[in-house]
Amino acid sequence: PDTTVVVGPGGSFEVPLNPPLTNGETVTVIVTDPAGNSSTPVTVEAPDTTAPAPATDVQVAPDGSSVTGNAEPGATVGVDTDGDGQPDTTVVVGPGGNFEVPLNPPLTNGETVTVIVTDPAGNSSTPVTAEAPDFPDAPQVNASNGSVLSGTAEAGVTIVITDGNGNPIGQTSADANGSWSFTPGSQLPDGTVVNVVARDAAGNSSPATSITVDGVAPNAPVVEPSNGSELSGTAEPGSSVTLTDGNGNPIGQTTADANGNWSFTPSTPLPDGTVVNVVARDAAGNSSPPASVTVDAVAPATPTVDPSNGTTLSGTAEPGATVTLTDGNGNPIGQVTADGSGNWTFTPSTPLPNGTVVNATATDPSGNASSPASVTVDAVAPATPVVNPSNGTTLSGTAEPGATVTLTDGNGNPIGQVTADGSGNWSFTPTTPLPNGTVVNATATDASGNTSAGSSVTVD
Known part of the structure; x- marks a missing residue:
């Protein structure tokens, strides 16, 4: 024995150790009675109070779905995601010393987690903090006809532009307001797919935003006839409709709705004879051929x-x-x-x-x-006309002034037609005299189309 003590009356003992035992070191204890007899040895292990090494190579996955690193095999790795100092998720480090802790929900845009390693003895390491990659937001890209590409992004980021096959188109930077613009060396063809990515100074790239080049001009708009108080018509839905006079002076601008309808009211009605030219421009910047109308502010004649x-x-x-x-x-x-x-x-x-x-x-x-x-409305029939006796050479009589007198024979065959004068008198001469005994029927029809009852005479 390296150190001995005598057991007290109560049966307890305490043996000082110098230097102290630490971290699982062992001592052997033997009891010897006054007669010199020794007990069976008993081994005692010192407690493990040494903290494990902090986790190393701690990284958050690019998509924020997990945190990985290295730590003491068999130790427990705890991840604090909400900053309350308590682990929200734990895993046991494998034999190779590697660990992966899933994160749900994933971390995004610079959010941090704290990683603590705890050994089987309950000793905890110094915390290690890991930060999720801070990717720029996807840029906004305006519709384009291929002559200029533009949009907005985070201020100062690099804008990388490629086509649908990944071929480079160009690169530019967003200004302090986040605006960016790039002019290709030659206009991009209609239908070209343009992919745009924003890349920050740390090399983090945003998701891509895509547009397809629209190099086709809209059809000429339709302009309705106008008296100058309002102008209206149709154009490509969503297009900007620009109105100018015959000398190119601006009249106004409006936007066609989802159905293609547009309307514009000048602050004062346009004068009669004003030429109005109308052009539609789509979101990509393509302009239609013009359509024209001339203001007609003259009322039609009274019907x-x-x-x-x-x-x-x-x-x-x-x-x-x-x-x-x-x-x-x-x-x-x-x-x-x-x-x-x-x-x-x-x-x-x-x-x-x-x-x-x-x-x-x-x-x-x-x-x-x-x-x-x-x-x-005159819905009253005229009076029955009067037919004077006749020998067939001339037929005459009276009727409502202005009425049309229709003459037929007894079988309904037409003889002729004549109009009563302002005094109501009428006279008709057949091309050949009517034979003796011919029945002549006469009706009068006024200007409103009302027809009288018939009257008759027989040629004598």
Whole structure:
């Protein structure tokens, strides 16, 4: 024995050790009684109080899904992801000294974790901190017709541009505001795929953003006829519609909606005769051929409305004009379009009553409206005409002034037609005298189309 003590009355003992034992060193204890007899030896091991070495080569995976490194085999690696000092995930280091700890959710953009190694004796290492790669955000790339590529990214990053096959197109840098622009040596062809990556000073690369070059100009827009108070039409959906006058002076700008419709209202109506040129420019910067319209701010002439008995309304107006029909109280009767010759006709679903006032206005394609024309429905048949006795050489009589007198024989065959004068008198001479005994029937039809009852005479 290197050191001895006598056991006290209570049966306990304490033996000082100098130097102290550490980290699993052992001592052997033998008890010897006063007679010199010795006990069986007992071995005692000193506790392990030495902290393990910190983890080395600690790295967060590029996608942030795990942390890897090296540590004492058999030790437990704890990873603190929320900074509360307690391990959120642990693994046991394998025989080779390597470890991988999964992270869920993954770390991103410079987030950190703390890694602590704990040996089987419970001793913990000095913490080691690992940081997730801080990748730049994916850049924004504007639509392009291939002449210029541009967009935005994190300020100061390097913009690397390649085509769909990975071939380099060019490289530039985002300015202090994050804006970037690159002009290829020659315009990129329509359909070229452009991939853009942002790379920071540490060499971290963003996800790629892709666009396809659109080098095809939109179709010429459509411009509706206009009276100058509003301009409208259609164009490629989403395109910017630019309006100028015949001298190239700007009128305004608007954007076609998702259906391609666009509309612009000048601050003051454009004068009659103003030429308006319209160009559509798509998001890629391609401009369409121009479309033009000349402002028509002149109202069409007042339409004509023929006399009517209420079954049909007709008349004339500016060719292509929309004729709107209302009654005397402004209630709608109907609407119709004048044909290429200016004629129009409208048939109400039910005949209009006698005395109905019908107002008609004509509106041209530019939106100019005429002054109204009016007619009052005449649904009353004229009085039966009078036919004087006749020897067949001349037929005559009286009827409603202006009425058309239709003459037929007893079998309904036409003899002739004549119009009563302002006094109501009428006269008709057959090309050959009518034979004796011929029955002559006469009816009168007024300007509204109402026909009287018939009257008759027999040639004598």
